[in-house]
Amino acid sequence: MSINISADYKSAFKDADIRGVYPSELDEEVTYLIARSFVDEFSLGSVIVARDMRLSSNVLREAFCKGVTDAGADVIDIGLVHTPLLYFASGSMQLPGVVITASHSPKDYNGLKLVLPGAIPLTEKHGLGAIRRRMEKGIFNEAVERGKVRAKDIKKAYLKFVLTGMKPRNFSGLKVAVDCGNGMAGILMPLLEPKLPIKFSTLFSELDGRFPNRGSDPTLKKNQRQISKLLKTEKHDFGLAFDGDADRIAFFDETGKFVNSAAIGALIAERLLLREPGAKIVYTNLTSRVYEERIKAGGGVPVIARVGHTFIKETMRQKDVLFGCEHSGHYYYKDYFYTDSVVLTLRYVLEAYTEAKKKGETFSQMMKPYHCYEQTEDVIVEVKNKPKALASVYEYLMNKKPKKVKKYDGFMVDYGEVWGSVKISVTEPALKMMFEGYKKKTAQALQDEVVEYVKGIAND
Numbered sequence: 001m002s003i004n005i006s007a008d009y010k011s012a013f014k015d016a017d018i019r020g021v022y023p024s025e026l027d028e029e030v031t032y033l034i035a036r037s038f039v040d041e042f043s044l045g046s047v048i049v050a051r052d053m054r055l056s057s058n059v060l061r062e063a064f065c066k067g068v069t070d071a072g073a074d075v076i077d078i079g080l081v082h083t084p085l086l087y088f089a090s091g092s093m094q095l096p097g098v099v100i101t102a103s104h105s106p107k108d109y110n111g112l113k114l115v116l117p118g119a120i121p122l123t124e125k126h127g128l129g130a131i132r133r134r135m136e137k138g139i140f141n142e143a144v145e146r147g148k149v150r151a152k153d154i155k156k157a158y159l160k161f162v163l164t165g166m167k168p169r170n171f172s173g174l175k176v177a178v179d180c181g182n183g184m185a186g187i188l189m190p191l192l193e194p195k196l197p198i199k200f201s202t203l204f205s206e207l208d209g210r211f212p213n214r215g216s217d218p219t220l221k222k223n224q225r226q227i228s229k230l231l232k233t234e235k236h237d238f239g240l241a242f243d244g245d246a247d248r249i250a251f252f253d254e255t256g257k258f259v260n261s262a263a264i265g266a267l268i269a270e271r272l273l274l275r276e277p278g279a280k281i282v283y284t285n286l287t288s289r290v291y292e293e294r295i296k297a298g299g300g301v302p303v304i305a306r307v308g309h310t311f312i313k314e315t316m317r318q319k320d321v322l323f324g325c326e327h328s329g330h331y332y333y334k335d336y337f338y339t340d341s342v343v344l345t346l347r348y349v350l351e352a353y354t355e356a357k358k359k360g361e362t363f364s365q366m367m368k369p370y371h372c373y374e375q376t377e378d379v380i381v382e383v384k385n386k387p388k389a390l391a392s393v394y395e396y397l398m399n400k401k402p403k404k405v406k407k408y409d410g411f412m413v414d415y416g417e418v419w420g421s422v423k424i425s426v427t428e429p430a431l432k433m434m435f436e437g438y439k440k441k442t443a444q445a446l447q448d449e450v451v452e453y454v455k456g457i458a459n460d
Helices: 028-042 057-070 083-093 128-137 157-161 185-193 227-232 263-274 289-297 307-318 343-357 363-370 386-398 440-457
Strands: 017-019 044-050 074-080 097-100 108-115 148-152 173-180 199-203 238-241 249-252 280-283 302-306 323-325 331-333 380-381 404-407 410-412 418-424 430-437
Touching: 028 057, 028 097, 028 108, 028 128, 044 083, 057 074, 057 097, 057 108, 074 128, 083 097, 083 108, 083 128, 097 386, 108 404, 128 386, 157 185, 157 343, 173 227, 185 199, 185 343, 199 418, 227 238, 227 404, 238 343, 249 263, 263 280, 263 289, 263 302, 263 323, 263 331, 263 343, 263 363, 280 289, 280 307, 289 302, 307 323, 307 331, 323 386, 331 343, 331 386, 343 363, 380 440, 386 430, 418 440, 430 440
Parallel strands: 044 074, 044 097, 074 148, 173 199, 173 238, 280 302, 280 323
Antiparallel strands: 017 108, 097 108, 238 249, 323 331, 380 430, 404 410, 410 418, 418 430
16 A cells, blocks of 8 residues: 655665655654664564764654554664764674764755664665665554664673774874764764873864754865864874764874875775785775775775765675775775774774884874875766766767776776766765866866866756
């Protein structure tokens, strides 16, 4: 029996997760129906539920919990946590779960990141499409008995997992600036601070789903002003910034300059390859070329994956990949259930930096060898017809006679002095692009040219 759903829920169902404007695209009714469908589609007995600090997250959590329990399954409520902690809970307890969050999206958005036991994420092809079709048809099983809700605190177990083997005394005396961005890092950092002999200078640690101090994406220049200013005016070893649900981490050197995520990824990959020579390492068509080059130089095997956390995790599982880095500040680990962990990332960077500092190097000096190229900030341009627009841009750039072309997750073009990628956005009605070259001016000029071209065909 089909049912009437008031919200424009189809817009919220993406290829990689469920995310939309609250309440026009994702509201309590839709969230309740998703929960019921999730339980019935996968015959679940228990579901771990977590949430972030967005203004609508608690009411959506209540709706999701009601959907789960009405379907006859139990809820294990782990509360207000950053997204990677949900992955730990699912992976360590071998249970399905959800975190109510819209990650780095603007304040009027919210969403659901659903995982199967072992922290395996759902995608449109594998789970989300089936859930959507079930809720549209109103196919729900009759529960013999209503499920129960119980709270569980797993923070202690989580800390033990991510900090085992670490030597905190090696970090003694470090001073690190941190921009929590009014997001879930405001919960994460107080967990870490007692465990690390580091002096943290913290900005915007108060949870506030309105994001009053900056936008939620820390890799965008417009959102980096405060952390950069703190690093320029006060002496620190380096700086950090997080997105809303704290599954992304951005690094800044002691001068306040943003460090390309691929450079951090290359640093970590080299260290991991010393431990596991010949291992596979994931990259995407938006990560800087230096990352792939360093993987090869370290004896690793580069493995390309589609941009997006669910696709990277899927590739890592399928091909037994040790580590992955995404330009957006996501870092993925086989040892963390093939998911992303900001704490493991910070740990590897701290270990590398303390070794460098003993040699008398600053953070910027440690990272200098990885800054071979200049990359633009990724940009999105809204278009009416994504496949048609992508094909048109491909033809436009082919007319400029690239030396190399690779079609994958959109396409990559290489002109020798400058190269870049254009792809369809998974979460928005837009094309996403990023260019790189030996000179920032050259890369930016080509990106600006392509952006103007796309704007000209946006409504075609």
